[in-house]
Amino acid sequence: MGRPIILGIVGDSAAGKTTLTRGIAQVLGPENVTVICTDDYHRYDRQQRAEIGITALHPDCNHLDIMQQHLSLLRTGQPILKPVYSHKTGTFEPPQYIRPTKFVIIEGLLGYSTRVAREAYDVKVYLAPPEPLRAQWKVKRDTQKRGYTPEEVLAELEKREPDSESFIRPQRQWSDIVVSFYSPSDDVDDGNGHLNVRLVLRPTIPHPDFTSILNLTDGNSDSAIRLGLDRDMSKPVDVLEVDGHATLEQVSKLEHILCSDMPYLLNVCDREVNPELGKVAGTTGETLQSYPLALTQLIITYHMLKATQMYQ
Numbered sequence: 001m002g003r004p005i006i007l008g009i010v011g012d013s014a015a016g017k018t019t020l021t022r023g024i025a026q027v028l029g030p031e032n033v034t035v036i037c038t039d040d041y042h043r044y045d046r047q048q049r050a051e052i053g054i055t056a057l058h059p060d061c062n063h064l065d066i067m068q069q070h071l072s073l074l075r076t077g078q079p080i081l082k083p084v085y086s087h088k089t090g091t092f093e094p095p096q097y098i099r100p101t102k103f104v105i106i107e108g109l110l111g112y113s114t115r116v117a118r119e120a121y122d123v124k125v126y127l128a129p130p131e132p133l134r135a136q137w138k139v140k141r142d143t144q145k146r147g148y149t150p151e152e153v154l155a156e157l158e159k160r161e162p163d164s165e166s167f168i169r170p171q172r173q174w175s176d177i178v179v180s181f182y183s184p185s186d187d188v189d190d191g192n193g194h195l196n197v198r199l200v201l202r203p204t205i206p207h208p209d210f211t212s213i214l215n216l217t218d219g220n221s222d223s224a225i226r227l228g229l230d231r232d233m234s235k236p237v238d239v240l241e242v243d244g245h246a247t248l249e250q251v252s253k254l255e256h257i258l259c260s261d262m263p264y265l266l267n268v269c270d271r272e273v274n275p276e277l278g279k280v281a282g283t284t285g286e287t288l289q290s291y292p293l294a295l296t297q298l299i300i301t302y303h304m305l306k307a308t309q310m311y312q
C-alpha cells in the first residue's frame with residue numbers, strides 16, 4: 001500500500017459532518033477508514049473557554065500547529081498520538097495512538113484554515129446547509145445528545161456567529177466540493193426527510209463527465225436532476241442539484257455515469273446488492289436514507305477511489 005488517501009469534511013457545528021463521514025465510511029468499508037475529528041485539537045476545555053470568553057471556532061482556541069503536523073504525518077502513513085476532547089464532559093481525556101488505514105477522513109471546524117493543513121488532503125469537502133436548517137439540526141442534536149436546552153443552543157449560535165463569519169465560512173473557498181442539503185420549500189420543518197442537495201463542483205479536481213445529464217434533462221429547469229454553471233465565491237463552478245423526490249430511474253442514470261469505470265463502485269451502486277445505499281444513522285439516532293444523500297456519498301467516494309489509482 002502507498003500512502004493513505006485523505007478526505008477533509010469541514011463545516012460549522014451541526015452542518016452534518018459526522019453524518020456524512022459515517023455514510024462515506026460505510027461505502028468504503030469502516031475497517032478501511034480512520035476517522036479523526038479536529039475538535040480534539042481544542043486548546044482549552046469547556047470551562048476555560050467560558051472563563052476566557054473565547055469560542056471553539058476561533059483559531060486561537062485550537063492547536064492548529066499540532067493539527068497540521070499530525071495531518072502531514074498521516075499523509076505519509078505515519079502514526080500520531082492524538083489528543084482527545086470529550087463533548088460529553090467538555091474536558092480532555094488521555095491521548096490515543098492512531099495508525100492510519102487506507103483512507104483517512106478528517107472532519108471538523110477549522111481543517112482548511114492553514115496552508116500546510118490544506119496541502120494534506122486529496123479531496124476537500126465543505127458542508128454548507130442553509131443557516132436556518134443548521135440551527136434546527138444543532139438544536140435537535142445538542143438538546144438530545146449534549147444536554148443543552150434549546151435556549152442555550154440558540155444563545156450559543158448567536159455568540160459564535162462573528163467567529164463563524166470570520167473563520168469558518170471563508171474556508172468554503174478552499175474546497176473541491178461544497179455540499180448543501182436544503183429543504184424544497186421555505187419552511188425548514190417541511191420535508192426534512194426529502195431534502196434536496198446542491199453540489200458545487202470546483203474545477204480543482206477532475207469530476208466525472210456529467211454532460212450527458214444535460215441530454216437526459218433537455219436542460220429543463222424543472223427536472224429533478226439539474227446540471228448548470230454558476231459562480232461560487234466569485235469563481236466559475238459546475239452545480240449539480242438532485243431533488244429528494246427524484247425517481248429511481250433518474251438517479252440510476254446518474255449513478256451509472258459515476259460508477260461505470262470503477263468496479264468497486266459498480267457493486268456499491270447496485271441497489272439490489274446494496275439496498276442500504278444512502279442510509280445513515282444520524283447523530284441523534286434517526287435513520288436517514290435518500291437519493292441525494294446516496295449520490296453525495298458516491299461522488300465523494302468516486303474521488304477517493306480515483307486518488308487511490310494515483311497514489312496506492
Ligand SMILES: Nc1ncnc2c1ncn2[C@@H]1O[C@H](COP(=O)(O)OP(=O)(O)O)[C@@H](O)[C@H]1O
Pocket residue numbers: 011012013014015016017018019020137138140141181192195282283284285288293
Ligand atoms: N443529510 C442530512 N439530512 C438530514 N438531517 C441531517 C443530515 N445531516 C445532518 N443531519 C441532522 O443534523 C444533526 C447534526 O449533524 P452532525 O452530523 O452531528 O453535524 P456535525 O458533525 O457537523 O456537527 C444530525 O443529528 C442530524 O439530525
Ligand SMILES: O=C(COP(=O)(O)O)[C@H](O)[C@H](O)COP(=O)(O)O
Pocket residue numbers: 012013014015017039042046056086087088090108109146
Ligand atoms: O462546535 C463544536 C464542534 O463540534 P460539532 O461540529 O460536532 O458541533 C463543539 O461544540 C465544540 O467542539 C465544543 O463545544 P462544547 O463546549 O459544547 O463541547
